[in-house]
Amino acid sequence: MFRFRTPLLLASATFAAGLSLSSCETKPAAATEQPVSTPAADTTAAASASTTQAPDPSSIPASNIANAAAITARPQVPILCYHQIRDWRAKDSKAAKDYIVPVAEFKKQIKMLADSGYHTILPDQLYAYLTTGAKLPSKPVMLTFDDTDLDQFTIAKPEMDKHGFKGVFFVMTVSLGRPNYMTKAMVKQLSDEGHVIGSHTWDHHNVKKYQGQDWVTQIEKPTKTLEEITGKDIKYFAFPFGLWNTQAIPELKKRGMVAAFVLAEKRDQQDPLFTIRRIIASGYWSPRTLHNSMVNSF
Numbered sequence: 001m002f003r004f005r006t007p008l009l010l011a012s013a014t015f016a017a018g019l020s021l022s023s024c025e026t027k028p029a030a031a032t033e034q035p036v037s038t039p040a041a042d043t044t045a046a047a048s049a050s051t052t053q054a055p056d057p058s059s060i061p062a063s064n065i066a067n068a069a070a071i072t073a074r075p076q077v078p079i080l081c082y083h084q085i086r087d088w089r090a091k092d093s094k095a096a097k098d099y100i101v102p103v104a105e106f107k108k109q110i111k112m113l114a115d116s117g118y119h120t121i122l123p124d125q126l127y128a129y130l131t132t133g134a135k136l137p138s139k140p141v142m143l144t145f146d147d148t149d150l151d152q153f154t155i156a157k158p159e160m161d162k163h164g165f166k167g168v169f170f171v172m173t174v175s176l177g178r179p180n181y182m183t184k185a186m187v188k189q190l191s192d193e194g195h196v197i198g199s200h201t202w203d204h205h206n207v208k209k210y211q212g213q214d215w216v217t218q219i220e221k222p223t224k225t226l227e228e229i230t231g232k233d234i235k236y237f238a239f240p241f242g243l244w245n246t247q248a249i250p251e252l253k254k255r256g257m258v259a260a261f262v263l264a265e266k267r268d269q270q271d272p273l274f275t276i277r278r279i280i281a282s283g284y285w286s287p288r289t290l291h292n293s294m295v296n297s298f
Contacts, residue, residue: 054124054134057235057258065131072272074130077121078294079142079278081238081263082106085151088283101283107159112287113141114163122166122196123236127259130273141294143167144261144278146200146238148175153186157195170200170238170261173222184229191230198236199223199257208245215251223255236260242278249274264297 083099085106092100101109113120119137126142128134143160145152148171160167169190175181191197201207201218210218223234235258239248242263249271252260260274267275279297281290 054122054128056124057127057131060128060131066133068270068272071130072267072269074133076277076298077126077129077136077140077142078298079144079261079276080281080290080294081261081278082143082145082152082156082281083147084149085155097283099280099283101281103155105283105286106156108287109281109285109290110159110163110165112291114165116291120160120165120167123168123198123259124196126276127273130276142278144170144198144238146170146172147204148172148181148187148200150180150182150186153182153190157190166195168196168198168236170198170236171222171226172200172202172204172240173225174203176225187226188229188231191232196236197226197230197232197234198238198261199226199234200238201240204240206241206243207239207248208243210248210251215255219252219255238278239263244268244275246271 082101085101085103087102088097088100116139118139118141121136121140121142123142125134125136125140129136143165145156145167148169152169156167169187171182171187176187177183187197199219199222202222203218205214205218207218219237226234233256235256237252237257237260239260239262242265244260244262246268249260249268252274258273259276261276261278264277264279265275267277277298279293285293
């Protein structure tokens with residue numbers, strides 16, 4: 001089994017500038033081209049729904065929280081996972097392009113969501129919905145971003161701002177301040193502006209291989225770092241590569257996490273809150289294909 005050793009050397013390959021394939025590599029959900037209606041949206045309504053306050057998970061009485069079967073039975077909310085948002089380069093492989101959404105395509109995807117009447121929600125809203133059946137805005141969607149890439153701040157955030165959308169940024173702390181990655185000040189700004197910051201480990205090691213001190217190095221310390229940056233509790237976690245095991249769930253709970261996100265695979269029937277599904281937004285997808293994939297996957 002893997003044990004955590006010489007982390008800086010191991011991490012360097014993951015966050016090297018100019019990385020052509022996201023470290024959250026897994027196959028996006030399949031999608032088919034079908035017609036999609038896109039009625040005009042009220043951007044003000046979208047902005048209002050995006051900023052709806054939900055109760056902090058810790059304030060919800062345990063007696064009010066639904067059991068695993070009830071949580072699993074609730075209709076799933078579409079959750080999109082983005083990585084790099086930049087134009088394709090000649091050296092990008094065919095596989096890499098699944099994880100790199102060209103700038104113009106990203107703008108079209110976000111506009112499609114707004115024009116189609118989608119409203120972004122944040123994890124506390126999702127948690128309240130799953131655990132208590134709390135109401136969500138019409139056509140909810142969650143936008144998530146993994147790996148701390150700089151273009152998420154310089155390109156994705158301004159585009160979401162146009163529509164009043166908010167997102168969840170899962171930060172890999174080893175990369176903070178490195179070339180082509182966000183700085184601590186950028187992460188704080190995202191948090192201050194109403195986006196949610198979540199943990200994505202220290203250097204993106206596979207959670208299924210953690211032993212002993214790895215939980216401190218990869219989860220506990222990065223969580224503390226992000227709490228110091230944002231001044232807020234870090235309650236949500238995204239598994240690197242979308243890979244998880246049942247042994248990870250109690251370790252995350254011990255370290256203050258109330259929910260965790262995987263990718264397009266089955267949820268755990270005992271702990272569905274720690275295996276919330278997302279799909280990768282592929283760089284190959286048109287807005288119509290993205291919409292169809294959301295409908296078909298959730």
